[in-house]
Amino acid sequence: MNRRQFLASAAAMPMAAMSLPAIAQTEPDVIRAVTRQIDVKRRSAQVFGLVDRNGRPGWSRRAGEGFAVRLVNETSEPTGIHWHGPTPPWRQDGVPGVSMDPIPPGGSQEFRFPLDRPATHWMHSHLGLQKQALMAAPLIVRPANARDEQEVVILLQDFSFSPAEELLARLMGGPAEMAPQGAAAPSPHGAMGGMGIVDRLRGLVGLGGRGMAMDINDINFDAYLANDRTLDDPEVIAVERRGRVRLRVINGASATGFHLDLGSATGTLVAVDGEDLAEPLRVSTVPIAVAQRADILLDLPEGGGAVPVLFRREGARERTGVILRPPGAAISRLDEMGDSAPPVGVDLEARLRGPAAPARATRTIVMPLTGDMAAYRWGMGDGAPLQVRRGERLEIEMRNSTMMSHPIHLHGHHFQVVAIEGRRFAGALRDTVLVPPMQRVTIAFTAENPGPWPFHCHHLYHQVRGMETLLRYA
Structure with missing residues (x-):
């Protein structure tokens, strides 16, 4: 059985993680929604955070251990946290107004569901504009058996001192x-x-x-962060000389696309949005739209020098990043402005391959993506929920009639990208896909997780101004 056949069969199998009764008896981990202080460009800023009992950002466990978490709201505002990437029962999705009520200040709520496969996920507020104030963190499911590689998790965000x-x-x-x-x-x-x-x-x-x-960008931010830091004061991560590193990159920005830039180095793109690729690709740059993730294996060079891992702002010259430093390696200062602006596009998306394409869909839905820049009003279709039946195979062709890109996210499901501009291929499995200006992108999935599920643009300001709807099971 080759890798493509294995992925296809795995996608069709039910989850074999810890059973729900076992997870129900597990003592929950604690994730705290907090207010914290960080330094950005030598200025103090008050932001949100999602941390564990010891103040470390995010959550991480091994595959098969299950997700058992008590979310405690230690801020002065109501909140609700969406687990982005997993596909739990809809009541566990963490979306106020759809699957839960907001958690009040001082309140808490438990979440429990299986997690059986290694993946790069993340968590973020799904209430109002809280995510812009950095209410986000990694959610990492590591392999059950240790790999001979060091993991480096990078959370990208956009930031301004204005509310x-x-x-x-x-x-x-x-x-x-x-x-x-x-x-x-x-x-x-x-x-x-x-x-x-x-x-x-x-x-x-x-x-x-x-x-x-x-x-390309309707917002200019004061800073672009990688793990809460800018490139004038980047995080320096100790790595082994000539070792192998798995970069787990999460674009947790509210409105900014980034392009990974490895410079003269080359890595292997092995997964997107927490889903393994059937055919890993050698890359030195990878576009990562808002809410998307990318896993890249990087073999550090023989020379033992420091390796900057940079991220260029899409359509502009600003950049951020971290530095991988083997023992004794010198570190040079890096300019926050790059030499060029990476373009918007889905050229790499068309090269990514997932499982062999399943049978054609039984139904195709055309979803217009619309907008009025002057009024800053956005929309998906006519706004009415999409009605689906359990078990049916669906294709949704998203037609972007606007002059901005839209990273579209479907909750509760993983879909396959099967066409761009009408050209069909067996693309990657994802939960978020970029639809460029004036283009068409088609996704396919099987409706197998009942519930009302948000379906929306992950550009935060497009979403709150109307580019969202629901997928509702009959």
């Missing part, structure tokens, strides 16, 4: 009081800032016909 409510109001072309009630829950400073409609239109005038590029 999220202010940015949303700017995008809508008015004062902060215009931000919709409920869309922008109060959050610590350290949310974000940016440029408004008038600024963007002014920029378009001077572009000599290149106005489309201005729509």
